[in-house]
Amino acid sequence: MNWCIIIPLLVGAICALLGYLLGKILKNEENSGVDVDVWKNKVARLEADLKACKSAKELVPFNxxxxxxxxxxxxxxxxxxxxxxxxxxxxxxxxxxxxxxxxxxxxxxxxxxxxxxxxxxxxxxxxxxxxxxxxxxxxxxxxxxxxxxxxxxxxxxx
Structure with missing residues (x-):
């Protein structure tokens, strides 16, 4: 067997595997950042709705x-x-x-x-x-x- 062919193939496979894993990790970090922003927006909307409900409840007209x-x-x-x-x-x-x-x-x-x-x-x-x-x-x-x-x-x- 010729080591000159096996070594580049092995290094290529290891680099491909590391590149794939690195891509997965970076992709998850990007998605989690997007997910955090989405959830922050949802929480902000819900807090605004809650505040509106509380203020509506507080408005008891004086008769x-x-x-x-x-x-x-x-x-x-x-x-x-x-x-x-x-x-x-x-x-x-x-x-x-x-x-x-x-x-x-x-x-x-x-x-x-x-x-x-x-x-x-x-x-x-x-x-x-x-x-x-x-x-x-x-x-x-x-x-x-x-x-x-x-x-x-x-x-x-x-």
Whole structure:
């Protein structure tokens, strides 16, 4: 057998195999990069859809006429003093902390409300904010009858 022919054939076969394997590896890296971009685009679209759904859910229209009919007085949108136990001074405390709407208050927990009262001084520490977030949620969601009935049972927010 002539080694002069076998050696180039063997080197050629090894180079062909290495070239094939290298091509596969590089092709997979290119495809995975494309796949990552495709998935990133899909995730971005889904996140945008989710944000749109959340914002649509958050848009609860305020019905002043319905609220006034149930409470027997004019109700201003996001008036924190509508909440049983909150007066103008407490509403001011909450406004100073960036809690300006019924939605904002509904997203607070009782401990956060109590902390705001405590920071306001001794005269506010006696108030009990235990029901305020839930009342605010009812107001924000427009459950006027349910809120009114509950407030009839409450004593200063307790």
């Amino acid at each position: 002043a006429a319905e609220a006034a009919a149930i409470f027997g007085k004019k109700i201003k949108e996001n008036d924190l003093t509508l909440i049983e136990g909150i007066g103008p001074k407490i509403a001011e405390l909450f406004h100073n902390k960036g809690i300006n709407t019924w939605k904002d208050l509904s997203e607070c927990n009782v401990e956060q409300c109590q902390s705001i009262l405590d920071e306001g001084g001794d005269r506010f520490k006696i108030h009990n904010p235990g029901t305020w977030p839930e009342q605010a949620k009812m107001a924000y969601e427009g459950h006027w009858k349910k809120l009114f009935d509950w407030q009839e049972e409450l004593d200063g927010g307790r």
